[in-house]
């Protein structure tokens with residue numbers, strides 16, 4: 599939702615739901631962990647009645663633990679924290695699951711996949727950032743493809759999603775899927791014009807080409 603019209607957020611959530619989005623990805627920024635400020639739990643709560651699709655809440659805040667309960671109660675279905683945001687990642691993941699929510703770890707472009715090593719059995723999804731967190735509309739960082747491959751290997755047969763966030767559009771979607779990603783976040787790729795359904799379909803079709811190639 600980072601690239602949506604913030605003055606009409608409820609309407610925008612309904613529009614991407616109708617346009618075929620599987621999850622609603624909500625970027626929460628605090629002006630401290632990342633150099634931008636977006637929205638808090640009250641806005642998530644206000645958006646909740648606008649769709650039945652899962653809310654995929656990406657916390658780019660530090661410390662994250664004091665706010666996990668508020669986002670869980672606001673209606674998040676999946677909560678993702680950054681490996682560095684805790685201060686204690688294992689505790690943050692347990693806290694998210696204690697509210698019955700899916701727990702995820704996000705890795706910034708400079709964070710190695712080894713950050714997952716000792717928490718892998720406590721995560722439901724890994725969110726690989728393919729741009730530096732903070733702003734929409736940035737350019738995809740190709741070096742992250744190797745990291746996606748390494749995470750795919752580390753996960754093995756575990757039922758863990760690999761989600762990719764940053765610079766995802768029709769050109770980059772097949773690359774990340776071929777590397778092992780199975781959940782794609784797109785902001786400006788969807789909201790660039792008012793044809794949300796066409797944009798989502800184009801990214802999904804491009805992603806399927808990556809699956810065939812893999």
Ligand code: ZN
Nearest residue numbers: 625656763783
């Ligand atoms: Zn995000």
